[in-house]
Amino acid sequence: MALTAKDIKNVAVIGHSGEGKTTLCEAMLFNAGVIDRMGKTTEGNTVMDFDDAEKAKGISVYTSLAHLEWKGLKINLLDLPGFYDFEGERHEGLAAAGGAVLVIGANGILPIGAESVIDYCLKVKKPLVVFINGMDKPNADYSGTVAALKEKYTSKLAPIQIPIMQDGKMTGYVNSFQEKAYEFSTSGPKEIPIPDDLKEAMDKMQDSLVETAAENDDVLLNKYFEQGGLSKQDAVRGIRKGIALGTVIPVMAGSALNNRGVINLLDEIAVYMPNANERRNAFATDLDKDDLISVECEEDGPFAAQVFKTVYDSYTGKLNYIKIFRGRLKTGDTVLNADTGKEERIGQIFTIQGKKFELVSELTAGDIGAVNKLAATDTNQTLCALGTNIVFDPISFPRPCLSLAVTAATKGEEDKVFANLAKMREEDYTFSVTKNNETGEMILSGQGETHVELLCAKLKSRFGINTILSEPKIPYRETIKKVAEAEGKHKKQSGGHGQYGHCKVRFEPFDGDFEFGDEVVGGAVPKQYIPAVEKGLRECLSRGVLAGYPVVGVRAVLYDGSYHDVDSSEMAFKAAAALAFKEGMKNACPVLLEPVVKLKAQVSGEYLGAVMGDISKRRGRILDSTTDGDITTVVAEVPLAETAKYATDLRSMTRGQGKFSTEFLRYEELPPQLAEKVIAEANKD
Numbered sequence: 001m002a003l004t005a006k007d008i009k010n011v012a013v014i015g016h017s018g019e020g021k022t023t024l025c026e027a028m029l030f031n032a033g034v035i036d037r038m039g040k041t042t043e044g045n046t047v048m049d050f051d052d053a054e055k056a057k058g059i060s061v062y063t064s065l066a067h068l069e070w071k072g073l074k075i076n077l078l079d080l081p082g083f084y085d086f087e088g089e090r091h092e093g094l095a096a097a098g099g100a101v102l103v104i105g106a107n108g109i110l111p112i113g114a115e116s117v118i119d120y121c122l123k124v125k126k127p128l129v130v131f132i133n134g135m136d137k138p139n140a141d142y143s144g145t146v147a148a149l150k151e152k153y154t155s156k157l158a159p160i161q162i163p164i165m166q167d168g169k170m171t172g173y174v175n176s177f178q179e180k181a182y183e184f185s186t187s188g189p190k191e192i193p194i195p196d197d198l199k200e201a202m203d204k205m206q207d208s209l210v211e212t213a214a215e216n217d218d219v220l221l222n223k224y225f226e227q228g229g230l231s232k233q234d235a236v237r238g239i240r241k242g243i244a245l246g247t248v249i250p251v252m253a254g255s256a257l258n259n260r261g262v263i264n265l266l267d268e269i270a271v272y273m274p275n276a277n278e279r280r281n282a283f284a285t286d287l288d289k290d291d292l293i294s295v296e297c298e299e300d301g302p303f304a305a306q307v308f309k310t311v312y313d314s315y316t317g318k319l320n321y322i323k324i325f326r327g328r329l330k331t332g333d334t335v336l337n338a339d340t341g342k343e344e345r346i347g348q349i350f351t352i353q354g355k356k357f358e359l360v361s362e363l364t365a366g367d368i369g370a371v372n373k374l375a376a377t378d379t380n381q382t383l384c385a386l387g388t389n390i391v392f393d394p395i396s397f398p399r400p401c402l403s404l405a406v407t408a409a410t411k412g413e414e415d416k417v418f419a420n421l422a423k424m425r426e427e428d429y430t431f432s433v434t435k436n437n438e439t440g441e442m443i444l445s446g447q448g449e450t451h452v453e454l455l456c457a458k459l460k461s462r463f464g465i466n467t468i469l470s471e472p473k474i475p476y477r478e479t480i481k482k483v484a485e486a487e488g489k490h491k492k493q494s495g496g497h498g499q500y501g502h503c504k505v506r507f508e509p510f511d512g513d514f515e516f517g518d519e520v521v522g523g524a525v526p527k528q529y530i531p532a533v534e535k536g537l538r539e540c541l542s543r544g545v546l547a548g549y550p551v552v553g554v555r556a557v558l559y560d561g562s563y564h565d566v567d568s569s570e571m572a573f574k575a576a577a578a579l580a581f582k583e584g585m586k587n588a589c590p591v592l593l594e595p596v597v598k599l600k601a602q603v604s605g606e607y608l609g610a611v612m613g614d615i616s617k618r619r620g621r622i623l624d625s626t627t628d629g630d631i632t633t634v635v636a637e638v639p640l641a642e643t644a645k646y647a648t649d650l651r652s653m654t655r656g657q658g659k660f661s662t663e664f665l666r667y668e669e670l671p672p673q674l675a676e677k678v679i680a681e682a683n684k685d
Helices: 021-031 052-057 084-096 114-123 142-152 196-215 218-227 232-245 262-272 414-424 449-463 527-540 570-587 605-617 646-654 672-684
Strands: 008-014 064-070 073-079 099-105 128-133 157-159 161-166 169-175 180-183 190-192 249-253 282-286 291-295 304-313 317-326 328-330 334-337 342-345 349-353 356-360 362-364 368-372 382-385 390-392 402-408 432-435 442-446 467-470 477-480 484-492 499-509 514-518 554-562 590-604 621-628 631-639 659-669
Touching: 008 021, 008 084, 008 262, 021 064, 021 073, 021 099, 021 262, 052 449, 064 262, 064 349, 073 262, 084 304, 084 317, 084 449, 099 114, 099 262, 114 128, 128 142, 128 262, 142 157, 142 249, 157 196, 161 196, 161 249, 169 196, 196 218, 196 232, 218 232, 232 249, 232 262, 249 262, 291 390, 304 390, 317 328, 317 362, 349 362, 382 390, 402 414, 402 449, 402 646, 414 432, 414 442, 414 449, 442 449, 449 467, 477 499, 484 570, 499 527, 499 570, 514 527, 527 554, 527 570, 554 570, 590 605, 590 646, 590 672, 605 621, 605 631, 605 646, 631 659, 646 659
Parallel strands: 008 073, 008 099, 099 128, 128 249, 157 249, 514 554
Antiparallel strands: 064 073, 161 169, 169 180, 180 190, 282 291, 282 390, 304 317, 304 382, 317 368, 328 362, 334 342, 334 382, 349 356, 349 368, 402 442, 402 467, 432 442, 477 590, 484 499, 499 554, 590 631, 590 659, 621 631
């Protein structure tokens, strides 16, 4: 059909893993006639979860797209991962979506992860609908689930239907706005008389919805007070406006697996979710004028779009997923990448149906699609018409919070591991790969263990490289705690010129990395050999005497020595300095130092006690805590060695809501009992 922005709705489907997001998308596509039978995630045959990793794990890993036609509208569905480790995919999908459907189970509680989704949508004013799934299951608790939601979001919730239950299962529903009841049948919802026992509940719900509608519009509020109520049309308009403003969250229910309540959900999306042209105008920066401008969603304006995701397809190559904010994009167009300043020629344009890509000749404002083989365009970059030069604000991605050492299973493939992981960053901005020059390890940092493991699995499937993950080595340091003197004498005679170097060095604790001093008098060590002594000492700093870690905090003073007119040399004095270093370090009370980081954790008040107690168990020191609304930020100093699995542990303690970041502070002495273990392990290696 010929599309304009008013004919398009972009809807993200989101929720915690296992709540039925992908199954709901499958049911929507089935009801719209896109597919002729519903696949199952357990069988790996759904439209949205088509990647091998998703089939293996049984969860959504990537943002996937499909589209359907419903009541004259094109609805682009974005199925977003619910697992914490793939939060970056969620950010990409929500950036492209005009609204979201949050899928939660009918378990009588506010599920894990649901709060963070609702809070995020409210924060950015993203229209949101809640779909309570699993109403076909025994003991499904719709009212308890609504009550749990209302306890947290009292003034936001707007339930617009009442489930009709029979033998513990949902068999139909009452639509309060329509004042009609429906029962589920194989051919779709069938109208029935409103059950007598639900009429009172319907009246109360109607009153509540009318009040909610009035609160979102001053004109309607005046009408409400003057007339003592609102017409059905006005009430729908008020609720619709509240949804668009992000102040009202409608609640519906059904069973995605048994395709119950899904047609109703599609109908309500068609009515209540804003069309693409109704979204708040996007803001962009005009680079020529250095000014912030409003970009209206109009088909006839100059083209402007943002790349929100990049993937590599085995058949089409590199694909950039784009959301068009203004104008039209046609095959053969030449556009400007405003971030790089380079022009790109548009070859093929696609709409996306799961793993299938359908060629189209153009995309219009408000729509979502993909273009292939752009030479120099990546995620977060802006494509615009020639003669314009604007950039949209970049999508915010979470920083990596868990690091593991990664090595090639086959010796000699380390460079391949590093190079190909770096390539994969074009598709995923939430991980990093670096080389730790001190420990010699390659460090792969991501959002959690599952994320990092998946990256290695992709490395194997795409490039044939097997890897091994392990805990990263902690970059300990060695230092001394007292003053000690040491003598180093290197003497060797093997015919011809011999080797002779002799130095006496005093080792002192020092507030810094290393300092060399010279107190030699009377030429005991000739001046030309003193630099060799310093060089010999500096070369020893890379390996301490306790466990082979770098040495810091030492001042070494050359105060005496001797030489031989013939046999002395720079090499001999370097060797003598090394002997003095070993003896001096051992006698100066050497200790291990461990890195300490500043940890900032953001948690809601109900988990604060558990988080602070856990920090103490990790040998941490609480420095400060500040509260803003429901969120408390805890600042603490914690040894780096105690934060290895903190990302996983914090999620467990806070039901997925906690966030944290770390930054290096300083080195501190490692407690003796722990130092013994580190030294023993290092010597064993």
